[in-house]
Amino acid sequence: MFNILIADPLSEDGIQPLRAADNMNIVVDTGLKPEELMEKIGKFDALLVRSQTKVTREIIEQASNLKIIARAGVGVDNIDLEAATENGIIVVNAPNGNTNSAAEHTMAMIMSLSRNIPQAYLSLKEKKWDRKKYVGVEVKNKTLGIVGLGRIGAEVAYRAKGQRMNVIAYDPFLTKEKADNMGIGYGTLDEVLEAADFITIHTPLLKETKHMIDSDAFGKMKDGVQIVNCARGGIIDEDALYHAIVSGKVAGAAMDVFEEEPFTDHRLLELPEVIATPHLGASTFEAQETVAIDVSHDVAGFLNGEPVKNPVNLPSLPKEILNTIEPYFNLSEKLGEFLIGRTEDVAEEINISYAGDLYDVEVAPLSRNAVKGFLKRHLGDHVNDVNALYLAERKGISIHENKTASTKGFTNLISVEVVMKSGKRSVSGTLLNGLGARIVKVDGYNVDVTPKGHIVVINHKDIPGVIGKMGSLLARHEINIATMQVDRSDIGGNAIMMLTVDRHLDEKELDTLKELEEIYEVTAIDL
Numbered sequence: 001m002f003n004i005l006i007a008d009p010l011s012e013d014g015i016q017p018l019r020a021a022d023n024m025n026i027v028v029d030t031g032l033k034p035e036e037l038m039e040k041i042g043k044f045d046a047l048l049v050r051s052q053t054k055v056t057r058e059i060i061e062q063a064s065n066l067k068i069i070a071r072a073g074v075g076v077d078n079i080d081l082e083a084a085t086e087n088g089i090i091v092v093n094a095p096n097g098n099t100n101s102a103a104e105h106t107m108a109m110i111m112s113l114s115r116n117i118p119q120a121y122l123s124l125k126e127k128k129w130d131r132k133k134y135v136g137v138e139v140k141n142k143t144l145g146i147v148g149l150g151r152i153g154a155e156v157a158y159r160a161k162g163q164r165m166n167v168i169a170y171d172p173f174l175t176k177e178k179a180d181n182m183g184i185g186y187g188t189l190d191e192v193l194e195a196a197d198f199i200t201i202h203t204p205l206l207k208e209t210k211h212m213i214d215s216d217a218f219g220k221m222k223d224g225v226q227i228v229n230c231a232r233g234g235i236i237d238e239d240a241l242y243h244a245i246v247s248g249k250v251a252g253a254a255m256d257v258f259e260e261e262p263f264t265d266h267r268l269l270e271l272p273e274v275i276a277t278p279h280l281g282a283s284t285f286e287a288q289e290t291v292a293i294d295v296s297h298d299v300a301g302f303l304n305g306e307p308v309k310n311p312v313n314l315p316s317l318p319k320e321i322l323n324t325i326e327p328y329f330n331l332s333e334k335l336g337e338f339l340i341g342r343t344e345d346v347a348e349e350i351n352i353s354y355a356g357d358l359y360d361v362e363v364a365p366l367s368r369n370a371v372k373g374f375l376k377r378h379l380g381d382h383v384n385d386v387n388a389l390y391l392a393e394r395k396g397i398s399i400h401e402n403k404t405a406s407t408k409g410f411t412n413l414i415s416v417e418v419v420m421k422s423g424k425r426s427v428s429g430t431l432l433n434g435l436g437a438r439i440v441k442v443d444g445y446n447v448d449v450t451p452k453g454h455i456v457v458i459n460h461k462d463i464p465g466v467i468g469k470m471g472s473l474l475a476r477h478e479i480n481i482a483t484m485q486v487d488r489s490d491i492g493g494n495a496i497m498m499l500t501v502d503r504h505l506d507e508k509e510l511d512t513l514k515e516l517e518e519i520y521e522v523t524a525i526d527l
């Protein structure tokens with residue numbers, strides 16, 4: 001008999017697949033305080049949550065019997081994935097079940113903003129008949145800027161077109177072809193921010209997207225812009241939003257999600273320009289039933305030995321495969337991470353090749369790992385070895401794997417190449433006996449860098465003095481250089497410099513390096 005804890009309210013119809021299984025003892029106990037959950041979790045085999053329950057490392061470490069955590073919804077930022085993985089607990093989610101509801105809620109927010117419906121309703125409830133104060137704007141022919149064109153962003157785009165809005169979107173995986181097929185425009189983040197009358201955010205909350213909409217971003221928007229966040233709190237900097245509204249830059253904001261939830265006591269809520277709902281994007285009977293059905297099937301199936309459909313992490317691999325390739329896992333993922341840092345255009349193809357010792361080994365898990373490293377910068381921690389190839393395909397990136405017996409001077413070599421419309425980028429790495437992983441080639445140049453920490457890659461003209469200028473500029477920013485590598489195509493031709501430095505370089509610091517006329521390109525990559 002398996003003990004199942006449902007810790008947040010889930011649709012009763014949706015959990016029928018669990019109730020139907022005859023070896024499940026289901027306990028519904030919602031609204032537990034963290035310390036109560038910590039005390040109880042030890043006897044459960046499965047934990048089902050929505051977004052309220054925070055499944056922290058402390059809780060996971062008390063969960064000695066826990067085998068699976070199921071998130072009835074998309075975002076898994078309330079679950080410590082690293083702790084779950086470390087403790088061999090699989091995490092599953094329900095990525096598709098609430099897409100329509102979240103898109104519909106977003107449209108409701110856009111319409112409410114444009115016509116002041118919540119404000120007018122409150123005024124009428126106070127027995128005021130104020131028809132002048134609440135004159136709105138039509139959305140027809142207005143431009144909707146969508147940031148993040150995944151499942152929900154795309155559904156919002158289709159609905160907005162139905163309202164005869166002009167739609168323009170930014171997503172690192174959006175190509176012109178895809179935008180053309182959807183009948184929408186596409187641009188960079190700045191272009192979207194500059195063009196839009198309404199802006200709606202649909203990205204996950206990641207290191208990259210935290211405070212993506214800050215005071216700089218508001219500065220780029222049209223005066224009188226209206227903004228909606230039904231994705232995750234923290235993507236919009238709430239203090240910057242407050243000031244943008246008070247200054248008159250932003251005419252209205254609709255928020256379903258907040259940096260701290262529950263969100264009941266905040267100066268934003270006192271502004272009449274702000275309308276808000278308490279994280280209701282997925283709160284429909286249909287969505288709740290579908291997500292509960294999806295996770296119930298995965299939990300019941302998994303506990304009975306079947307593979308899961310929507311894994312978010314993957315705790316283990318068969319031992320015999322793991323033993324041979326485990327040493328290359330970190331390297332393959334780091335190569336993917338390095339490459340996305342140098343991918344300035346939409347990726348169309350990723351080619352992964354293996355040489356030397358890796359010729360007759362099962363390398364598919366390493367390829368998945370490299371693709372995972374490549375994708376996770378934009379798709380977040382729900383990319384794992386299981387779903388990496390599927391997600392790449394969904395983003396229109398084809399993956400090719402090949403092997404060669406030629407050692408190219410290395411006992412083992414993994415090379416990852418990305419093909420974009422604007423060209424190719426590549427990186428190769430090897431595992432040196434006793435010395436660990438090394439990046440040994442970048443775009444064909446020979447280097448020798450440990451794939452770890454803060455790396456700066458500089459493409460420059462091979463002329464005297466560049467290294468010195470670079471060193472002085474970094475010193476001016478008080479950035480210490482730990483290692484330095486240089487290589488060149490030919491004397492006086494193109495050259496590359498790879499530095500490892502002691503801290504992250506911000507955009508402004510990078511810009512000062514780019515100003516040197518001998519420099520073609522500078523990228524900073526944190527591994």
Ligand SMILES: NC(=O)C1=CN([C@@H]2O[C@H](COP(=O)(O)OP(=O)(O)OC[C@H]3O[C@@H](n4cnc5c(N)ncnc54)[C@H](O)[C@@H]3O)[C@@H](O)[C@H]2O)C=CC1
Binds near residue numbers: 074099170173204232
């Ligand atoms: N308010 C609510 O109740 C609900 C909120 N959500 C949230 O909505 C968000 C979107 O969910 P889905 O569409 O299902 O996810 P998805 O994974 O299908 O789409 C996210 C998209 O964001 C893009 N992206 C990542 N970084 C970006 C960046 N820096 N700039 C622009 N685009 C970027 C990705 O390429 C991807 O296409 C998530 O944060 C999810 O947790 C989802 C359901 C309900």
Ligand SMILES: O=C(O)CCC(=O)C(=O)O
Binds near residue numbers: 098281
């Ligand atoms: O469970 C909920 O109501 C929240 C849904 C959500 O935010 C998500 O699926 O990411």
